[in-house]
Amino acid sequence: MHxxxxxxxxxxxxxxxxxxxxxxxxxxCPVCMFTWRTSxxxxxxxxxxxxxAFKVDPRDxxxxxxxxxIAERRQDRS
Amino acid sequence: xxxxxxxxxxxxxxxxxxxxxISDEVKPEPDIAAANRALNNLGDxxxxxxxxxxxxxxxxxxxxxxxxSWPNHALMMGMPKNTPLKEQFFEFARRYEQFPVPVxxxxxxxxxxxxxxxxxxxxxxxxxxxxxxxxxxxYLDKAILISRDLDDPDTYGKQxxxxxxxxxxxxxxxxxxPVPQHDIAIHIRQxxxxxxxxxxxxxxxxxxxxxxxxxxxxxxxxxEYEMAGAIQGEPYRVxxxxxxDLDLPWGAEVILEGEVLAGVREYEGPFGEFTGHYSGGRAxxxxxxxxxxxxxxxxxxxxxIGMPWTETDYMIGVNTSVPLFQQLKDAFPNEIVAVNAMYTxxxxxxxxxxxxxxxxxxxxxxxxxTTPHGLGYCKLxxxxxxxxxxxxxxxxxxxxxxxxxxxxxxxxxxxLSVLPLDPGSDPAGMTHKMIxxxxxxVAPDIRGxxxxxxxxxxxxxxxxxxxxxxxx
Ligand SMILES: [Zn+2]
Numbered sequence: 001m002h003x004x005x006x007x008x009x010x011x012x013x014x015x016x017x018x019x020x021x022x023x024x025x026x027x028x029c030p031v032c033m034f035t036w037r038t039s040x041x042x043x044x045x046x047x048x049x050x051x052x053a054f055k056v057d058p059r060d061x062x063x064x065x066x067x068x069x070i071a072e073r074r075q076d077r078s
Numbered sequence: 079x080x081x082x083x084x085x086x087x088x089x090x091x092x093x094x095x096x097x098x099x100i101s102d103e104v105k106p107e108p109d110i111a112a113a114n115r116a117l118n119n120l121g122d123x124x125x126x127x128x129x130x131x132x133x134x135x136x137x138x139x140x141x142x143x144x145x146x147s148w149p150n151h152a153l154m155m156g157m158p159k160n161t162p163l164k165e166q167f168f169e170f171a172r173r174y175e176q177f178p179v180p181v182x183x184x185x186x187x188x189x190x191x192x193x194x195x196x197x198x199x200x201x202x203x204x205x206x207x208x209x210x211x212x213x214x215x216x217y218l219d220k221a222i223l224i225s226r227d228l229d230d231p232d233t234y235g236k237q238x239x240x241x242x243x244x245x246x247x248x249x250x251x252x253x254x255x256p257v258p259q260h261d262i263a264i265h266i267r268q269x270x271x272x273x274x275x276x277x278x279x280x281x282x283x284x285x286x287x288x289x290x291x292x293x294x295x296x297x298x299x300x301x302e303y304e305m306a307g308a309i310q311g312e313p314y315r316v317x318x319x320x321x322x323d324l325d326l327p328w329g330a331e332v333i334l335e336g337e338v339l340a341g342v343r344e345y346e347g348p349f350g351e352f353t354g355h356y357s358g359g360r361a362x363x364x365x366x367x368x369x370x371x372x373x374x375x376x377x378x379x380x381x382x383i384g385m386p387w388t389e390t391d392y393m394i395g396v397n398t399s400v401p402l403f404q405q406l407k408d409a410f411p412n413e414i415v416a417v418n419a420m421y422t423x424x425x426x427x428x429x430x431x432x433x434x435x436x437x438x439x440x441x442x443x444x445x446x447x448t449t450p451h452g453l454g455y456c457k458l459x460x461x462x463x464x465x466x467x468x469x470x471x472x473x474x475x476x477x478x479x480x481x482x483x484x485x486x487x488x489x490x491x492x493x494l495s496v497l498p499l500d501p502g503s504d505p506a507g508m509t510h511k512m513i514x515x516x517x518x519x520v521a522p523d524i525r526g527x528x529x530x531x532x533x534x535x536x537x538x539x540x541x542x543x544x545x546x547x548x549x550x
């Protein structure tokens with residue numbers, strides 16, 4: 001488990017490892033869907049240095065606007 | 079002139095001195111995006127970039143900025159690389175009128191070489207990377223996506239081939255941004271109304287003509303494949319997808335087949351966009367990938383997008399201008415001369431026209447606002463005389479500075495639609511729009527002192543031809 005630099009959840013998981021062993025791993029946060037590579041600059045990988053304007057509060061995620069809206073089921077065909 | 083496939087076009091770029099191979103080791107981040115941003119800063123004649131030594135990878139190959147300059151755009155059309163922009167515009171318009179050219183069907187394609195249907199992991203298959211610092215993840219941003227109209231599947235033109243940003247959000251999951259102005263939003267709505275998933279196919283690493291057609295604001299029922307045929311002057315080659323009744327571009331490097339999950343929205347973004355601003359994070363549809371096939375050692379194509387100008391602007395400049403040009407000509411066939419809608423995908427459009435009588439140019443501007451593309455763009459329309467080249471900004475600025483009287487010639491139309499990504503729209507998707515009439519007043523509009531326009535020395539046209547031949 002790893003801390004997500006963007007929403008700071010602790011649920012991030014490794015989704016890929018570098019073909020050259022030990023160069024980097026790719027991590028994915030299932031809460032805010034942020035993805036990063038461990039070899040990126042620390043302004044991307046370090047929760048303390050991640051740009052504040054781009055931080056995500058996990059509580060806001062369920063309220064994100066739907067684009068597009070989910071269409072209603074049509075009743076006339078079944 | 080058709081290019082056989084993506085590699086064929088890269089060979090042409092190389093032969094023409096328009097492909098720069100970076101063999102020094104680069105980091106996936108931030109080097110690849112930084113090199114591209116730097117390249118875009120260096121002018122409008124830059125080469126494509128080919129990276130073949132990427133830290134952590136053994137055999138990844140990434141091509142970028144493939145159509146990111148006017149020479150590369152000319153080569154896409156099979157024209158000499160130094161063809162002036164205005165000539166590229168008129169040649170594109172000429173070929174656009176050859177539409178439709180029916181497709182050529184094939185049974186197999188080079189991308190059938192390697193097929194993956196189990197344990198798909200896009201992070202392992204593709205050398206993905208971040209573009210801009212605030213991006214929410216790794217994106218596919220130069221892939222084309224193919225889907226079909228569910229209400230009218232037999233009308234060929236309603237099969238859509240479009241370019242959409244897609245965030246890789248899981249080993250076999252993508253997020254997609256379908257803004258309401260885009261055709262894919264119609265197909266997703268149709269599927270959700272039925273409670274069904276929407277079958278889609280995604281092609282990466284395509285020869286550039288289909289990418290151009292896919293990013294052209296065609297009418298809903300016009301086929302991008304049939305437009306690609308018109309642009310390349312011979313039938314476009316397609317092959318059927320395996321899991322759906324969808325046509326795929328024969329020359330692609332990688333194909334992903336999957337489905338948009340009905341009723342699912344998931345956090346996506348932000349992504350640094352062509353407006354020079356990040357889109358916010360929103361809940362967007364999700365695509366599940368079920369099948370991948372690709373050429374051996376596929377070349378991953380991607381483009382840097384951000385503050386204009388970037389490859390995006392070269393890619394969607396001429397092909398945005400031409401449909402507006404054609405639609406305006408439908409309304410005013412004897413007057414419209416040329417249209418430059420190259421600025422931020424046509425948020426600004428410059429129209430060169432003859433004027434029949436006083437007030438005519440403003441009507442031309444109003445018509446631009448009501449074209450299909452104008453509904454989502456054309457926030458500022460500048461109308462200039464027939465002798466002003468709309469692709470020559472110094473000439474346009476001259477027209478604005480000398481022909482325009484703010485009291486009479488600045489028209490603001492309130493409360494119109496615009497694409498929600500316009501960062502100035504408020505609320506998102508709504509804006510006032512402005513027409514600036516920089517044409518010379520004609521009767522009965524008698525204003526200003528315009529009876530003594532400056533002429534040129536005799537024989538200039540002959541000298542222009544002669545000198546430009548000598549300079550080629
Ligand atoms: Zn997170």
